[in-house]
Amino acid sequence: ERMGLFEVTTTVTGKLVWSTVEKPHWELQADGETYILLPDPADRATAALLRAHEGRRVTVTGYILTGPNIYMRGPLLRVLAVTLAE
Numbered sequence: 001e002r003m004g005l006f007e008v009t010t011t012v013t014g015k016l017v018w019s020t021v022e023k024p025h026w027e028l029q030a031d032g033e034t035y036i037l038l039p040d041p042a043d044r045a046t047a048a049l050l051r052a053h054e055g056r057r058v059t060v061t062g063y064i065l066t067g068p069n070i071y072m073r074g075p076l077l078r079v080l081a082v083t084l085a086e
Contacts, residue, residue, distance in 0.1 A: 007063040012077065013085045016050065016058045022071055026050050028060055034074035038065070039082075049082045057085040 014030025016037075026037035037060060039046045065076040 009061055009063050009080065010077070011059060011061045013057060013059045016053050016056060018054055019073075021073065025071070027073065028058070028077065035060070035077040036069075036071045036074055037062075037077055037079050039079040046079055046082055053082065053084055059083050059085045 028035040061081040
């Protein structure tokens with residue numbers, strides 16, 4: 001892990017919101033924290049799921065990215081999977 005050979009995934013549930021603050025992007029508002037979602041631009045299936053579930057509670061699995069970025073609203077979450085929350 002210390003060598004950066006793999007990433008630990010995390011799962012977060014919250015409300016999916018489209019935001020135009022800073023740069024248009026998806027956000028997940030969960031328990032007092034706002035996550036900036038970064039789906040793979042080439043993954044059309046995930047992009048379609050995000051659009052279909054806007055404004056609803058979803059569960060997102062991914063990994064937290066560290067380092068400098070343009071977003072000041074919360075941690076970056078690289079999206080691996082999106083499912084509708086129960």
